[in-house]
Amino acid sequence: MQQMIGKMARMYSMFILLGFMIVIIAFFVGYSNSQTAATYFAETKLVRETTLMTERASMESIGQWLPYFKFLGLGLILGGIVMALRVIIDNLKAAGEQVMSNLPTEKRPPMPKPPWFGPLMPMVMMVGLLIFIIALVIGFQNASVASKVFSNSLPVIDEAAAGSTLLGQLESIHSTSAWLIPFKFFGIATEFLAIVMGLATIITILTNQTEMIKKGIHVARGN
């Protein structure tokens, strides 16, 4: 399992590239949305609220999924950084083992165990990415609801009666957005946690390896 993760980690540049492309695409979608807003707000309030429903629906629905799409891009970039840290860890371990293999087996000091959080790092990173994907899927669902709600004119939306589908849809958008925004930051925090785990593992390995070099030379001097 760890070997497979190690091989996958070497594809970190693809993750970073993919994440960067997503953020660039998000920029262009955002720009296009700003042009729709420019057209929308160039009209009077009466025209905006009664006839430009397509523009309003487009603006509102894009606003529901675009932030989560951007965060997925950032998540992939952070995931790529975690994978790059994993490559550094694997290379440090391999180099350490190679150096120690120069000593006779019976005199070779035992290799120190990796810290408990080291192997967990890729899993935490995957959980972070899963959070971003879930947030994006829910964002798309919200966008579809927003598109339906705002295809009605604003007076119709405002007059929605208690228990009506329209009010239910409005409730769904507001209540989902309230927890979905902190949820995406939860995803970012998870990715950061994976990075901290990777850095702490590197620090532990560097400290242990220096000690191993000292022990190794001590053994060699005794020969």
Next chain:
Amino acid sequence: MLNVAPPKSSWQAKVFPVLTAIGWILVMISFVIGLSLSSTASGYFGENTKESRDGAAVGDALLGDLETLTVTPRWLEPLTFLGVASFMVGIALAFSTIPNLLSNRGQVLNVCFPILVKKGE
């Protein structure tokens, strides 16, 4: 044994796990508050028409809900960013411990190399 002291435990190495924990706690708190806001939003928008929402009088529970829904996000977002910033400072501090470790390794290798050369002669 080699006469090289191990690297001193730097303050950064002690502080970065604390900042990571603080960051994690702040982001978790903001997520939980977000969940509670979601239920307030659901009650406010789902059970009341715009007319009743707009007509809420001073002291009305509905006005209290509106206040919660508009006031909370204004401090909740900076709190979340504070959590994210704590993580980032923690990461920066973790990075800053590495040069010390590499410098110590350099000192160890510096002492080791003459021994290796002498053995090779």
